[in-house]
Amino acid sequence: MTTLSRKRSQKAPYHHGDLRTAILQTAGKLLEEQGVATLSLREVARSAGVSHAAPYRHFADRDALLAALAGEGFARLSEALEAAGARGPRARGEAYVCFALEHRQRFRLMFGGLLRLDAHPGLRAAAARTYDGLVRAFAPLAGPQGAPFAAAAAWSLVHGLAQLLLDGHFPGSKRGERETAAFVRDVLAVVRFARAAQPSD
Amino acid sequence: MTTLSRKRSQKAPYHHGDLRTAILQTAGKLLEEQGVATLSLREVARSAGVSHAAPYRHFADRDALLAALAGEGFARLSEALEAAGARGPRARGEAYVCFALEHRQRFRLMFGGLLRLDAHPGLRAAAARTYDGLVRAFAPLAGPQGAPFAAAAAWSLVHGLAQLLLDGHFPGSKRGERETAAFVRDVLAVVRFARAAQPSD
DNA sequence: ACCTGAACACCGTTCAAGT
DNA sequence: ACCTGAACACCGTTCAAGT
Numbered sequence: 001m002t003t004l005s006r007k008r009s010q011k012a013p014y015h016h017g018d019l020r021t022a023i024l025q026t027a028g029k030l031l032e033e034q035g036v037a038t039l040s041l042r043e044v045a046r047s048a049g050v051s052h053a054a055p056y057r058h059f060a061d062r063d064a065l066l067a068a069l070a071g072e073g074f075a076r077l078s079e080a081l082e083a084a085g086a087r088g089p090r091a092r093g094e095a096y097v098c099f100a101l102e103h104r105q106r107f108r109l110m111f112g113g114l115l116r117l118d119a120h121p122g123l124r125a126a127a128a129r130t131y132d133g134l135v136r137a138f139a140p141l142a143g144p145q146g147a148p149f150a151a152a153a154a155w156s157l158v159h160g161l162a163q164l165l166l167d168g169h170f171p172g173s174k175r176g177e178r179e180t181a182a183f184v185r186d187v188l189a190v191v192r193f194a195r196a197a198q199p200s201d
Numbered sequence: 202m203t204t205l206s207r208k209r210s211q212k213a214p215y216h217h218g219d220l221r222t223a224i225l226q227t228a229g230k231l232l233e234e235q236g237v238a239t240l241s242l243r244e245v246a247r248s249a250g251v252s253h254a255a256p257y258r259h260f261a262d263r264d265a266l267l268a269a270l271a272g273e274g275f276a277r278l279s280e281a282l283e284a285a286g287a288r289g290p291r292a293r294g295e296a297y298v299c300f301a302l303e304h305r306q307r308f309r310l311m312f313g314g315l316l317r318l319d320a321h322p323g324l325r326a327a328a329a330r331t332y333d334g335l336v337r338a339f340a341p342l343a344g345p346q347g348a349p350f351a352a353a354a355a356w357s358l359v360h361g362l363a364q365l366l367l368d369g370h371f372p373g374s375k376r377g378e379r380e381t382a383a384f385v386r387d388v389l390a391v392v393r394f395a396r397a398a399q400p401s402d
Numbered sequence: 403a404c405c406t407g408a409a410c411a412c413c414g415t416t417c418a419a420g421t
Numbered sequence: 422a423c424c425t426g427a428a429c430a431c432c433g434t435t436c437a438a439g440t
Contacts, residue, residue, distance in 0.1 A: 019423085019424090035314070035315075037315055040412085040413060040414085041413080041414065041415090042412080042413060042414080043413095050424070050425090051424065051425050051426075052413090052414090052415095052425090052426095053415085053416085053417090053424075053425065053426080054423080054424055054425080056414095056415075056416085057422085057423060057424070061414075061415075062413095062414065062415095104314075105314075108313065108314045111364060111365075111368060112309065112313045112314065113236070113305075113306075113309045113313065113367060113368060114236075114238055114313075117368065117369055117370075118369070127368075127370060128370075128372075131370060131371070131372075142391070146391065149387050149388050149390075149391045150391050152362070152365075152371055152384075152388045153358065153362075153388045153389070153391045153392050155361065155365060155370075156357075156358050156359075156360075156361035156362035156365060156388065157354065157357050157358045157361055157392075158357075158361070159357075159360075159361035159364060159365060160356065160357030160358055160359070160360035160361025160362070160364065161353070161354075161357035161361070163312060163360060163361065163364060164353075164356060164357060164360060166314060167312060167314060167318065167328075168318055168319075169318075169328060169329075169332060169356075170332070170353055171329075171332075183353075186350050187350050187353045187354045187357065188354070189350075189395070190343070190347065190350045190351050190354050190394055190395050191354050191358075191392060191393070191394060191395070192392070192393040192394070192395055193391055193392060193393070194390070194391050194392070194393055220404085220405090241431085241432060241433085242432080242433065242434090243431080243432065243433080244432095251405070251406090252405065252406050252407075253406095253407095253432090253433090253434095254405075254406065254407080254434085254435080254436090255404080255405055255406080257433095257434075257435085258403090258404060258405070262433075262434075263432095263433065263434095403440100404439105404440090405438105405439085405440085406437105406438080406439070406440100407436100407437095407438090407439100408435105408436090408437090408438100409434105409435085409436090409437105410433105410434085410435085411432100411433095411434095412431100412432080412433085412434105413430100413431080413432070413433105414429105414430095414431085414432105415428105415429085415430095415431105416427105416428085416429085417426100417427090417428090418425105418426095418427095418428105419424105419425080419426090419427100420423105420424085420425070420426100421422100421423090421424085421425100
């Protein structure tokens, strides 16, 4: 049943052309539906229509698949932040929270601590790009020596807000998208970043 | 066969007096050593010296044990925050980050999203006490109507900072306690909370 | 009341064997 | 090169049976 040479074989032969991509897609869908904890390699394989050993041709083990999914997540997050960042720092912050709320399980996988960044090449780099983007964005606002701290504070703020919203820790956070967006705006609006750090005691 | 009537039996009969507590302690130790992902009920039982089915007398399932561990965590976090809060809001924030760094896996369990707060009675209440303490602490600083937003912002800030530090997302965060504490101070020092929210566009 | 041992269905991982 | 099926050690959970 593939395009050029072969016509209507009964069963697809080995795979549908790119099993690695197919597995990542299937796993991504299952991840978002049910979370990391119950995401099994065997179910992914079943769902992709291959034997339970087939994924091992493309991923060293379950952790490697999870790391690939997290890597995709960091890349998409960076893209979303860069796109929104053009409309200013506040839009960037809101985009961060949006990403978390729209890809809940992916976000949890990225920051849940199941994956050690050091153990997976490329994953740390993908994560670092997110931070770099923030530092660049804050350089004009906080001055050269203040930028890393301001960027760290800003990232912490939106990251914590996203995480606590996901967990439902704020009273009344079960409301709709509209109300959540307003809550996010109001929380972010209350914060100011000082141009320079003060002596800390 | 209990304390009064029995002297030196060969083997302890059923358990060492309070299996529930023993399991919680063993599980807490194993959790901190190896993380949630690989914490198995069977290993806890083995490590506590009972059969693998014994824990089910005290916990409905693995999730219930994890929820109990998380509940302990929220209670201890609240205590630590109240104690430090007497020395001012900044000390409270630093105590939050300290707790996360000193109980890394417990903290991840509390906020990793493996447990749905609604599914475990008492867990949400324990978590809510943390937020309540923050709102009370921010009432004098941010005014009555600003307090919830300021408290949410403050919690988000220290929570995100803790989480990102745990994951090693800040360059150079592999240094010692001293340097980490200084970094935390500098990041927190850069943030100001406005008395009232401004129009958001 | 509290714990044990066997049993079941599932999983991650490996490996010889197939095409 | 890429995939399969059997196999192994492990796990969560249940349940009849022991004390």
